Amino acid sequence: MATMKSVKTGDRNHIAVVDVERPVPGPKDVLMKVRACGICGTDTFFLHIGGMPAGADGSMRSIPLGHEPAGEIVEVGAEVTDLKVGDRVVVNPQGVPSGIIGCGGEHGALSEYLLLEDAEIGRTVTLFPDTVPFDVAALNEPMAVARHCVNRSEAKPADKVVVFGAGPIGLGATIWLKLRGVEHVVVADVIPERLETALAVGADAVINSAEEDVTARLTELHGQAANALGQPRAGTDIYIDAAGVAAVVNTTIDSAKWGAKLVMVAVQKKGADIDLGGMLRSELTLIASQGYPTEIFEVTPELVEHHERFAQLISHRIPFTEAEHAFELALTPGAAEKVVVTFDA
Template identity: 55%
Template structure:
């Protein structure tokens, strides 16, 4: 079969490899859709990731159809549709340094256990939507880290795929009012379509004053100057220095800032000025327990999740899809589909 691999710094190729075979404790999955993540471009630039530098199989956002089930495996049948936990694979994280990648026709789940390595989903859920499960788990982990709950007010910076996933998870948690902030009108329009209560274009509007209009004004705290919005939770899904800098300047006492975004440059922080705010700065990475927690919400609201997908490519155009996804501003969520 063919698989897309990083073959050197800045280089990806389609490589012929052996199709995997399921043993008595394994499940063979025919890949039907796989999303492209920003880390795929990062792996390519680095020439792979250890221990597979120069030969890194790509694709870690898969959904597929079960083609073979080992005699000792329970909880799944041939023909079932499944979402997959890439991090649980015993031969390394799928598409992120492991022996297998999901930009291929098949992967095998070794020593497969239902609820650990895979989860069966209803067949009416489109494979392209099911393949959002992995990045949406990243978004759900950020929301879980925030502690956001019923009746609170939240802000999401960045209306890309993770930001929209954060929005959907916040609403699933019962957060009262969610504002999405971005600089691209098209992304803001999509955020409203997905379910944002309001949006702000930070190029055209003053973020602090607009949030006070939307969330009300917080009581004054010792050492803080000027009116501040009563926002409880801020989530940085943008990864630019302007986001934490903005939050630090307007945050009310006791609010939380969660950062799932990858910041590629250092951000200067005046901790002295922040002291009386008692802000909680919380980092968020991956999905320690959320990979299948988010699946129920995707199943229940798959049409909203489908809006996150911006571009679709057939498997034979995976290299072109990767190039588009790596071009700044050219696409949001690119999905590769397999026949």
């Protein structure tokens, strides 16, 4: 029996690197050698809780991790006609029948090999050229999340936008907004290094929200408008929450002009007080953005075209042999922007 190494949840806040059976593709499947896989906040969430709930008794089961892979096909089932050995592919983690890859399904992409069931270009995988490094191609899934957020915002070129949170999703949204031709995009965060990255990928201005008055700075940058009661507010049209803290929502409510939008793409922390009544004063529209209903492969051509720009989102490239260190970085607040685990050829 051929085996491979795979990362699973271990004790709380720890991974386990285990030997498991190497998958064998069926007639409609392909086997991908994973060459790079990003670490997502979802992965660290599963580590924080110790896996996935297994039953009503509160017990947890260990699950394989990783849902942001890029790699190359090494085996092809007899009935697969549009893929061949050597093809470089990115994956739709939600496009397999055995459950979402790396989020409780049977397979995780932080493994040396990944089985892709019922493989089909445009549904399960899509191709990318050898001009794009595997680590950058592995950004395809999170950039689809960011793209859906921007699509949900319906931002137009004349709009003025602020993105809260300069992590991968916030910075990805910033890039998509600028590629969409949006006139002015501001990024707010509390970590100076992340704000530097925001400027490098195309933000027009940044705000250190730990040191600056956000509303005053937005008014300076986007002009002055008013809410439904005629009270002075910033001229910002769209607020994007890629941070997931109540302070962002309340800052938006305090700053929002009449008819502004708030797009929420980050997972919100529970138990925080939010001034919902304040939304009335601006008729603020709250828009939720979840996943990538259509965007998973729509983003790939532009990711390929602008891959050097997207590459700036990666702060750490860590070899699979040092997977524990990669997760230590990902679990430590402020230690890394985007960690991508790389595999030998």
